[in-house]
Amino acid sequence: xxxxxxxxxxxxxxxxxxxxxxxxxxxxxxxxxxxxxxxxxxxxxxxxxxxxxxxxxxxxxxxxxxxxxxxxxxxxxxxxxxxxxxxxxxxxxxxxxxxxxxxxxxxxxxxxxxxxxxxxxxxxxxxxxxxxxxxxxxxxxxxxxxxxxxxxxxxxxxxxxxxxxxxxxxxxxxxxxxxxxxxxxxxxxxxxxxxxxxxxxxxxxxxxxxxxxxxxxxxxxxxxxxxxxxxxxxxxxxxxxxxxxxxxxxxxxxxxxxxxxxxxxxxxxxxxxxxxxxxxxxxxxxxxxxxxxxxxxxxxxxxxxxxxxxxxxxxxxxxxxxxxxxxxxxxxxxxxxxxxxxxxxxxxxxxxxxxxxxxxxxxxxxxxxxxxxxxxxxxxxxxxxxxxxxxxxxxxxxxxxxxxxxxxxxxxxxxxxxxxxxxxx
Numbered sequence: 001x002x003x004x005x006x007x008x009x010x011x012x013x014x015x016x017x018x019x020x021x022x023x024x025x026x027x028x029x030x031x032x033x034x035x036x037x038x039x040x041x042x043x044x045x046x047x048x049x050x051x052x053x054x055x056x057x058x059x060x061x062x063x064x065x066x067x068x069x070x071x072x073x074x075x076x077x078x079x080x081x082x083x084x085x086x087x088x089x090x091x092x093x094x095x096x097x098x099x100x101x102x103x104x105x106x107x108x109x110x111x112x113x114x115x116x117x118x119x120x121x122x123x124x125x126x127x128x129x130x131x132x133x134x135x136x137x138x139x140x141x142x143x144x145x146x147x148x149x150x151x152x153x154x155x156x157x158x159x160x161x162x163x164x165x166x167x168x169x170x171x172x173x174x175x176x177x178x179x180x181x182x183x184x185x186x187x188x189x190x191x192x193x194x195x196x197x198x199x200x201x202x203x204x205x206x207x208x209x210x211x212x213x214x215x216x217x218x219x220x221x222x223x224x225x226x227x228x229x230x231x232x233x234x235x236x237x238x239x240x241x242x243x244x245x246x247x248x249x250x251x252x253x254x255x256x257x258x259x260x261x262x263x264x265x266x267x268x269x270x271x272x273x274x275x276x277x278x279x280x281x282x283x284x285x286x287x288x289x290x291x292x293x294x295x296x297x298x299x300x301x302x303x304x305x306x307x308x309x310x311x312x313x314x315x316x317x318x319x320x321x322x323x324x325x326x327x328x329x330x331x332x333x334x335x336x337x338x339x340x341x342x343x344x345x346x347x348x349x350x351x352x353x354x355x356x357x358x359x360x361x362x363x364x365x366x367x368x369x370x371x372x373x374x375x376x377x378x379x380x381x382x383x384x385x386x387x388x389x390x391x392x393x394x395x396x397x398x399x400x401x402x403x404x405x406x407x408x409x410x411x412x413x414x415x416x417x418x419x420x421x422x423x424x425x
Contacts, residue, residue, distance in 0.1 A: 027104040027113055038064065045097065046089060046116040052109025066090040070114050074103045085119045092116075157186045161193060173201040209366075218258060221251035261383035264316065265366070268390045278417050279314055281305045281346055282337045288318055289335070297332040305337050305344035308417040309395040317391040317399075320384035321348040321410050328352035328408060339416065343397075346412040355408040360401040364389045388412070 074081030397414035
């Protein structure tokens with residue numbers, strides 16, 4: 001289209017220039033009083049000279065006896081006017097003509113000289129049109145093929161990723177999508193997909209391990225209750241029913257503890273924080289110690305330490321630590337609450353066997369058991385310490401096992417809460 005437009009504009013400008021040259025020659029003849037009634041100029045198809053009264057003073061042979069061909073004039077103050085395409089020039093039927101006009105000032109007024117020649121069609125020539133059509137077709141074909149190859153080559157890694165993803169199932173998450181060499185958006189996509197698959201595989205394995213461990217832990221008290229009830233039913237007259245009921249109740253308590261801990265862990269995994277309010281750890285520890293008598297001696301060293309958190313979850317953190325310490329203590333458990341380096345510190349320290357350094361992280365695994373676990377550990381749900389660490393993390397804190405001369409020393413560190421009214425005034 002640009003080629004056609006340019007060719008048409010160039011040839012139209014050339015034709016307009018020839019028209020104007022013919023008009024100038026006629027104007028020169030008129031100015032020298034040599035203008036004949038018939039002006040035969042082979043460079044144009046039609047010519048008319050109009051005097052100041054609007055009469056046709058001279059014309060080309062094709063316009064003899066014909067009316068005025070046009071009525072437009074050059075712009076005011078200009079001698080030459082732009083050519084106009086007209087399709088109703090007298091004597092030329094419906095043929096379109098390029099008509100030019102120029103003003104010739106004389107003593108008796110302005111003379112108008114009109115010249116006309118056939119207007120060039122947009123197509124210019126059949127050969128040019130054919131060349132343009134063939135060239136355009138080749139350009140479109142080459143561009144289409146090139147774009148298809150480029151797009152196809154660019155999408156090959158995406159197709160490989162899709163094919164690999166189809167092989168991945170819940171029973172086999174070991175596959176990973178190929179990562180292309182070029183560092184582009186497709187490579188970033190493949191890396192993101194592989195990272196997501198890694199997280200999914202880790203989460204699924206953890207869920208399967210947790211399910212298997214939970215099933216094992218739940219089966220133990222259920223099996224114990226079934227055995228106790230079956231033996232009592234076999235020998236009902238010899239059974240001490242109150243004692244048997246107490247044994248069954250102990251198994252029910254363990255079941256309830258496991259289920260409660262699982263429910264709490266699930267809620268924490270889902271990001272459920274509960275109602276966050278200011279909590280003084282020393283007051284909370286005092287209430288828990290007063291409300292639950294212990295089987296070992298408790299030594300407390302409590303100082304105010306205000307944090308912001310869920311009172312019920314923080315109480316659960318402490319009781320889980322205390323229950324664990326009570327199971328392993330030889331005679332006493334020390335509980336400390338205070339501040340250290342801008343943090344609230346809750347410490348529970350038993351005087352039982354020392355926890356080896358290489359086993360300190362194992363105790364925080366869900367249903368984790370250390371290599372030195374004894375009969376007392378079998379009464380634990382295996383979720384108390386993992387739940388305590390999750391609660392600490394939920395409150396922006398940490399729970400670790402720190403060095404001690406004897407026994408296990410669990411230390412929870414939580415951010416201190418600074419009430420706004422302390423800054424007032």
